[in-house]
Amino acid sequence: MENSHIVTIAGLVKRYPMGKSYFTALNGISLTFDTGEFTGVIGPSGSGKTTLLNIIGSLDSPSEGSADVLGKSIGLLSHKQAAQLRKKNMGFIFQTYNLLPVYTVFENVEFPLLLLKMNATERKKAVLDALEWVGITDKIKSKPAQLSGGECQRVAIARAMVKKPELVLADEPTANLDAANSHHILQTMAKLNEDLKTTFIFATHDDKVIKYLKRKISLEDGKVVSDETML
Amino acid sequence: MTAFKLAYRNLIGAGLRTWLNVFVLSLVYILIIWFYGLLDGWNRQAKRDMINWETGTGQYWQKNYDPYDPFTLNDSHDKIPAEVKDDINKGLITPILISQASIYPEGRIQGALLKGIDPGQTILELPTEKLAIEMEEIPAIIGTVMAKTNKLEEGDYVTVRWRDVNGTFDAAEARIVGIFKTFVPSVDAGQLWIPLERLQEMKQMQGEATIMVCGNNYTSETIDGWNFTGLDILMKEIEDIIATKSKGGSILYIFLMLLAMLAVFDTQVLSIFRRQREIGTYMAMGMTRGQVVRLFTIEGAMHAVLAALLGAVYGIPLLSLQAIKGFAIPGDSGSYGLAMADTIYPVYSIGLIVATILIVLITTTIVSYLPARKIAKMNPTEAIKGKLQ
Numbered sequence: 001m002e003n004s005h006i007v008t009i010a011g012l013v014k015r016y017p018m019g020k021s022y023f024t025a026l027n028g029i030s031l032t033f034d035t036g037e038f039t040g041v042i043g044p045s046g047s048g049k050t051t052l053l054n055i056i057g058s059l060d061s062p063s064e065g066s067a068d069v070l071g072k073s074i075g076l077l078s079h080k081q082a083a084q085l086r087k088k089n090m091g092f093i094f095q096t097y098n099l100l101p102v103y104t105v106f107e108n109v110e111f112p113l114l115l116l117k118m119n120a121t122e123r124k125k126a127v128l129d130a131l132e133w134v135g136i137t138d139k140i141k142s143k144p145a146q147l148s149g150g151e152c153q154r155v156a157i158a159r160a161m162v163k164k165p166e167l168v169l170a171d172e173p174t175a176n177l178d179a180a181n182s183h184h185i186l187q188t189m190a191k192l193n194e195d196l197k198t199t200f201i202f203a204t205h206d207d208k209v210i211k212y213l214k215r216k217i218s219l220e221d222g223k224v225v226s227d228e229t230m231l
Numbered sequence: 232m233t234a235f236k237l238a239y240r241n242l243i244g245a246g247l248r249t250w251l252n253v254f255v256l257s258l259v260y261i262l263i264i265w266f267y268g269l270l271d272g273w274n275r276q277a278k279r280d281m282i283n284w285e286t287g288t289g290q291y292w293q294k295n296y297d298p299y300d301p302f303t304l305n306d307s308h309d310k311i312p313a314e315v316k317d318d319i320n321k322g323l324i325t326p327i328l329i330s331q332a333s334i335y336p337e338g339r340i341q342g343a344l345l346k347g348i349d350p351g352q353t354i355l356e357l358p359t360e361k362l363a364i365e366m367e368e369i370p371a372i373i374g375t376v377m378a379k380t381n382k383l384e385e386g387d388y389v390t391v392r393w394r395d396v397n398g399t400f401d402a403a404e405a406r407i408v409g410i411f412k413t414f415v416p417s418v419d420a421g422q423l424w425i426p427l428e429r430l431q432e433m434k435q436m437q438g439e440a441t442i443m444v445c446g447n448n449y450t451s452e453t454i455d456g457w458n459f460t461g462l463d464i465l466m467k468e469i470e471d472i473i474a475t476k477s478k479g480g481s482i483l484y485i486f487l488m489l490l491a492m493l494a495v496f497d498t499q500v501l502s503i504f505r506r507q508r509e510i511g512t513y514m515a516m517g518m519t520r521g522q523v524v525r526l527f528t529i530e531g532a533m534h535a536v537l538a539a540l541l542g543a544v545y546g547i548p549l550l551s552l553q554a555i556k557g558f559a560i561p562g563d564s565g566s567y568g569l570a571m572a573d574t575i576y577p578v579y580s581i582g583l584i585v586a587t588i589l590i591v592l593i594t595t596t597i598v599s600y601l602p603a604r605k606i607a608k609m610n611p612t613e614a615i616k617g618k619l620q
Contacts, residue, residue, distance in 0.1 A: 081522060083517050083519040107240060
């Protein structure tokens with residue numbers, strides 16, 4: 001069973017310098033995430049959700065404790081090793097989509113594959129497949145400015161999924177979307193989780209997300225206050 | 232290759248901002264190439280004209296002769312050496328006797344140089360064949376500057392006074408048998424060209440000369456009492472002037488480069504300021520900080536590449552037209568005292584073009600890299616949110 005843990009966090013503390021003292025964003029978190037989970041980290045603003053996601057995503061490092069992701073200890077990785085881990089094994093979905101504004105939909109989704117130096121034919125097929133998954137094949141030549149918020153987020157999901165990563169980290173993916181678009185996005189991600197067995201970890205405080213989750217972890221003031229597996 | 236591909240996409244995607252910078256940079260290319268091409272064209276034209284009209288491929292100077300010291304002229308004459316007689320007959324070398332004189336155009340006294348030259352010579356482009364005429368007066372040809380200064384026209388008479396070898400003054404009438412146009416003022420201003428034998432007779436210096444001008448196929452040798460002066464010395468003056476002009480041009484060069492680099496630097500700083508979220512996204516997707524710095528540096532440097540292409544589109548026809556039509560020098564160029572034609576034809580050498588492209592490219596790359604280094608210090612989690620750092 002130990003081998004199925006994609007993320008293992010033990011005694012994780014994250015402090016940020018604030019003037020002469022420190023602000024503790026995460027305070028002794030211990031958690032495990034298994035392959036194929038569809039888990040939400042829930043809590044109010046400032047509870048440490050995004051910080052936890054950033055550390056799992058190797059964009060930040062622990063102050064104390066450990067975070068092992070896909071067999072790598074995040075605190076011990078160099079910048080290059082962390083970048084390599086993200087490039088090969090992780091996808092990110094952001095609240096503000098973070099699409100590259102001068103690229104078309106196709107080029108945005110293609111971007112992670114260019115970094116992986118995939119050949120053009122395979123790249124094209126993978127991009128078209130990813131756009132098919134999120135149902136936006138009719139806008140491949142559009143630029144982000146020409147898309148609605150829901151469409152942008154679908155492109156962001158396609159970009160995160162195109163390389164079929166083992167882990168997708170989504171930070172408030174529905175915060176900028178209306179209810180209909182939120183449900184559509186969540187259904188898409190739930191289906192990808194089912195079909196591709198990709199592990200999804202959300203940071204959210206959106207109630208609409210919760211009913212799609214298989215597991216719900218609540219954070220408050222940097223501590224885990226509950227960890228429920230949904231039926 | 233990926234970085235180049237991404238940088239190209241980013242640049243093209245940025246639209247007008249990119250093209251404005253590219254246009255400014257392309258202007259820098261064109262202006263630098265044009266200006267230095269013009270200097271090179273002038274340099275070549277001046278040297279060619281000086282060789283054709285004044286210096287030949289080298290000169291023998293009588294050992295006392297110093298062109299910068301007129302007081303040496305009286306003693307700067309000697310028998311034409313026997314060892315060059317054959318070469319003179321073959322047209323490989325031509326002797327010139329130089330004497331100070333006074334002329335009296337319209338009753339005014341003017342200092343002048345009398346230069347005696349063989350009317351049959353073909354080494355210099357002076358129309359000396361017009362001197363091959365038998366007349367009582369001294370036949371003389373002058374340049375347009377001399378003619379204009381002294382209000383002389385073809386067929387006019389002018390009194391010439393000189394001192395012979397013994398210091399005795401003598402005077403005679405000279406008749407202007409030809410007026411020539413040259414871009415080399417040093418064979419024109421203040422000079423009367425007359426037949427060599429006539430001047431030798433006037434000066435009582437039979438068989439003597441002051442300098443001997445060598446033609447194309449002449450191989451110099453050591454001649455006792457005469458110093459050979461090569462083109463390196465004869466051209467030094469014009470080369471010094473061109474070098475001075477080049478230094479002046481460097482200021483223009485630096486000014487243009489500064490303007491263009493300011494535009495590139497400003498664009499880079501603005502890009503890094505405005506594109507923090509994008510930078511964070513690049514890092515989240517697996518680019519290292521170094522790769523992002525490289526991407527932004529290549530983006531900046533690519534302005535120079537696109538500028539070279541854009542510059543080629545409008546620059547090649549414009550510069551070619553200029554090379555064919557030439558650049559008209561305003562005013563009376565002869566009055567500058569330089570070997571400057573009315574029209575200069577720019578010469579754009581491959582070396583000039585390649586050097587200009589390389590210098591602009593390297594400078595642009597450095598200027599692009601300097602602000603891009605800031606990316607290496609960015610916190611990706613802050614950058615993703617677009618927070619200013």
